[in-house]
Amino acid sequence: MNYLEIKDLRAQIEDKEILQGLNLTIPKGEVHAIMGPNGSGKSTLSKVLAGHEDYEVSSGSALLDGKEILGMEPDAISRLGLFLAFQYPLEVPGVSIANFIRAALQGRLAENETLDAVGYYKDLYARMDELGIDRKFTSRSVNEGFSGGEKKRCEILQMAMLKPKYCILDETDSGLDIDALKIVAKGVNQMRNPDRGILVITHYQRLLEYIVPDKVHVMWEGGIALTGDKELALELEAKGYDWVREELVA
Amino acid sequence: MIQPTKIDVDRDKGNFRYETDYQYDAGVGLREEVVQYISEVKGEDEWIRDYRLKALDTFFRKPMPTHWATKDLENIHFDKIRYYLAKGQQPSRTWEDVPDDVKQTFERLGIPEQERKFLAGVEAQFDSEAAYSRMKVELEKEGVIFVGSSDGLKDHPEIFRKWFGKVIPASDNKFSALNAAVFSGGSFIYVPPGVKLAQPLQAYFRINAENFGQFERTLIIADEGAELTYMEGCTAPKFETATLHSAVVELVAMPGAKIQYITVQNWSNNVFNLVTKRAMAHEESEVRWIDCNIGSRLTMKYPGVILKGRKARGEVLSIALANDGQHQDTGAKMVHAADETTSNIIAKSISIGKGRSSYRGLVQIPGHLRNCRNNTECDALLINANSRTDTYPAITVRGNGNAVQHEASVSKLNAEQIFYMRQRGLTESDAVSLSVNGFVNDLIREFPMEYSVELKRLIDMEMEGSVG
Numbered sequence: 001m002n003y004l005e006i007k008d009l010r011a012q013i014e015d016k017e018i019l020q021g022l023n024l025t026i027p028k029g030e031v032h033a034i035m036g037p038n039g040s041g042k043s044t045l046s047k048v049l050a051g052h053e054d055y056e057v058s059s060g061s062a063l064l065d066g067k068e069i070l071g072m073e074p075d076a077i078s079r080l081g082l083f084l085a086f087q088y089p090l091e092v093p094g095v096s097i098a099n100f101i102r103a104a105l106q107g108r109l110a111e112n113e114t115l116d117a118v119g120y121y122k123d124l125y126a127r128m129d130e131l132g133i134d135r136k137f138t139s140r141s142v143n144e145g146f147s148g149g150e151k152k153r154c155e156i157l158q159m160a161m162l163k164p165k166y167c168i169l170d171e172t173d174s175g176l177d178i179d180a181l182k183i184v185a186k187g188v189n190q191m192r193n194p195d196r197g198i199l200v201i202t203h204y205q206r207l208l209e210y211i212v213p214d215k216v217h218v219m220w221e222g223g224i225a226l227t228g229d230k231e232l233a234l235e236l237e238a239k240g241y242d243w244v245r246e247e248l249v250a
Numbered sequence: 251m252i253q254p255t256k257i258d259v260d261r262d263k264g265n266f267r268y269e270t271d272y273q274y275d276a277g278v279g280l281r282e283e284v285v286q287y288i289s290e291v292k293g294e295d296e297w298i299r300d301y302r303l304k305a306l307d308t309f310f311r312k313p314m315p316t317h318w319a320t321k322d323l324e325n326i327h328f329d330k331i332r333y334y335l336a337k338g339q340q341p342s343r344t345w346e347d348v349p350d351d352v353k354q355t356f357e358r359l360g361i362p363e364q365e366r367k368f369l370a371g372v373e374a375q376f377d378s379e380a381a382y383s384r385m386k387v388e389l390e391k392e393g394v395i396f397v398g399s400s401d402g403l404k405d406h407p408e409i410f411r412k413w414f415g416k417v418i419p420a421s422d423n424k425f426s427a428l429n430a431a432v433f434s435g436g437s438f439i440y441v442p443p444g445v446k447l448a449q450p451l452q453a454y455f456r457i458n459a460e461n462f463g464q465f466e467r468t469l470i471i472a473d474e475g476a477e478l479t480y481m482e483g484c485t486a487p488k489f490e491t492a493t494l495h496s497a498v499v500e501l502v503a504m505p506g507a508k509i510q511y512i513t514v515q516n517w518s519n520n521v522f523n524l525v526t527k528r529a530m531a532h533e534e535s536e537v538r539w540i541d542c543n544i545g546s547r548l549t550m551k552y553p554g555v556i557l558k559g560r561k562a563r564g565e566v567l568s569i570a571l572a573n574d575g576q577h578q579d580t581g582a583k584m585v586h587a588a589d590e591t592t593s594n595i596i597a598k599s600i601s602i603g604k605g606r607s608s609y610r611g612l613v614q615i616p617g618h619l620r621n622c623r624n625n626t627e628c629d630a631l632l633i634n635a636n637s638r639t640d641t642y643p644a645i646t647v648r649g650n651g652n653a654v655q656h657e658a659s660v661s662k663l664n665a666e667q668i669f670y671m672r673q674r675g676l677t678e679s680d681a682v683s684l685s686v687n688g689f690v691n692d693l694i695r696e697f698p699m700e701y702s703v704e705l706k707r708l709i710d711m712e713m714e715g716s717v718g
């Protein structure tokens with residue numbers, strides 16, 4: 001039951017099948033990494049799991065702690081405990097970070113409950129300090145006018161505040177400078193615990209030096225082609241994806 | 251969702267109604283006798299009765315403005331409307347004096363709560379007559395007059411007559427003529443020189459009779475250096491047949507005075523709301539209209555300022571929300587008539603479903619004036635694919651020493667943005683509400699706290715069920 005378990009997942013968009021029978025299991029307490037060439041379907045996988053309505057799932061299942069999430073509404077999946085740090089976070093003009101996260105937390109409470117504002121801000125400021133985000137950001141509109149790196153940090157801030165059971169980080173390291181990469185990695189590492197499963201999607205082995213994965217998967221044409229330990233990332237970096245192709249043909 | 255729980259005004263679209271017996275009823279349809287009847291019931295002087303009758307004549311002669319406005323105006327059946335209904339008793343000053351059925355309505359509107367919190371005076375209109383009004387003793391001591399328009403006319407003719415119909419003549423447009431003929435209710439306010447009211451003055455009113463048009467008339471005069479904020483809010487019950495609401499509001503800001511006039515309106519879907527609002531701003535005075543239009547079948551409203559004195563400043567901040575079956579035709583009018591006058595217009599509109607919002611602006615700066623400035627911004631947000639917006643800015647600026655700045659934008663609610671918000675756990679309707687609140691946020695920040703909270707709640711309620 002303590003898994004995010006994806007079985008034979010097939011999904012398409014505009015009659016093009018992107019996920020072609022994907023299998024992947026992320027147990028709580030582990031960090032898995034997915035690497036794979038551009039266009040292999042990594043972001044598609046994360047959006048399908050998050051319930052994006054543009055993708056049509058033709059077969060398969062995705063069980064979050066035993067509960068089927070395919071076909072559920074995006075907000076219900078979120079409240080069930082799946083968080084997606086977007087590869088390209090969206091702007092929400094006029095809505096401050098503080099109000100946005102607060103609304104998200106409030107949405108997790110029962111109808112007659114109100115979020116304790118004092119406790120909320122205490123938590124928010126603590127997480128911001130850890131992630132090196134200036135407190136002025138609380139009143140800025142979500143992602144509006146943020147630099148690429150600021151957007152990614154803001155994603156991690158939201159993740160830290162929402163405390164999900166499963167996290168998918170889609171190229172959170174892209175666009176981060178070296179210092180920011182360490183800070184974000186530290187933020188993610190702090191969230192590692194036996195009750196949480198984490199999936200990081202990345203193109204760079206460097207991130208995995210800071211967030212050391214339990215397993216590394218290679219995504220290839222809409223499926224998981226190879227699975228190994230953290231050494232696989234090094235091998236990939238050294239040999240490139242042509243090597244994967246050769247392995248697959250062999 | 252952020253819960254705006256602070257305020258206790260129940261405005262759940264006003265689809266409730268109480269039985270009320272009317273002592274005075276002018277009957278159905280519009281004739282000279284109806285106008286005579288209204289004037290008689292109110293015990294008015296001859297000059298005002300003649301004014302009404304002349305206005306009625308003007309109303310009959312003026313064509314419907316359908317050459318520029320929507321054809322929907324033709325669906326107003328003037329012969330099926332009641333032009334005057336009243337309970338008959340004098341406006342009362344204490345809560346205890348208010349009749350029970352009226353009280354029931356006010357309780358639903360949350361007025362006593364409001365009053366305790368921040369009201370300086372309450373002048374609430376129940377149908378045609380002010381049924382409940384009260385003023386704080388301090389206001390009276392300072393010489394501030396805050397009464398219903400009929401009382402203003404009766405008890406303060408020397409001020410009333412001087413300004414009545416001067417900013418908006420009866421002949422201004424067809425509906426100002428109608429109002430001049432049959433007006434009743436509304437507020438009369440006079441603030442003496444140098445008196446600055448820290449607390450806003452408030453009026454609540456609502457329509458509660460089928461086929462009954464409401465024609466209130468408000469006249470506010472801020473004498474030299476005086477300052478006041480007036481707040482107006484409305485809810486109306488839901489009816490089968492169309493209801494006409496046609497108010498006239500005149501403001502006079504004497505030199506150095508400041509007037510802020512705030513409206514949050516939430517009419518039911520069958521109301522035609524055709525309002526003329528205009529201010530005369532004398533030297534170095536400031537007038538600000540804050541106008542929020544939610545609901546109604548058709549709203550036509552373009553608050554204006556005539557910048558008559560040097561360095562006068564006029565401002566219109568407006569928010570319009572058009573839902574299915576609604577047309578918000580709103581805007582602003584700035585007539586610069588002196589040097590160094592400035593005006594600012596910020597209009598935001600939201601169209602939901604098949605709702606339609608139109609912005610109509612008029613800015614005039616004649617060539618002989620110097621150093622006048624206007625800034626106009628209008629932004630439209632479309633929620634659904636079939637939502638509609640249009641913009642008709644008319645800016646006439648002559649002369650070299652004057653500057654105008656005009657910006658307009660139309661944006662569509664972004665599906666990816668909603669997905670992003672839902673991924674954080676917000677329901678679709680909460681995500682849409684929050685986005686819409688975000689769209690109007692910078693403008694709402696300019697509003698007094700109580701109203702911004704209430705407005706956000708109104709927007710949330712309008713957004714419910716608009717998606718999915």
Ligand SMILES: Nc1ncnc2c1ncn2[C@@H]1O[C@H](COP(=O)(O)OP(=O)(O)OP(=O)(O)O)[C@@H](O)[C@H]1O
Pocket residue numbers: 013014016018036037038039040041042043044045087
């Ligand atoms: N809306 C869409 N319409 C058509 N094709 C799409 C759409 N969205 C994604 N695709 C296609 O699906 C494939 C997988 O895209 P996806 O974004 O999942 O790749 P990715 O592995 O995340 O790549 P990257 O490493 O560049 O982020 C690509 O070929 C892409 O062009």
Ligand SMILES: [Mg+2]
Pocket residue numbers: 042043044087170171
């Ligand atoms: Mg991607």
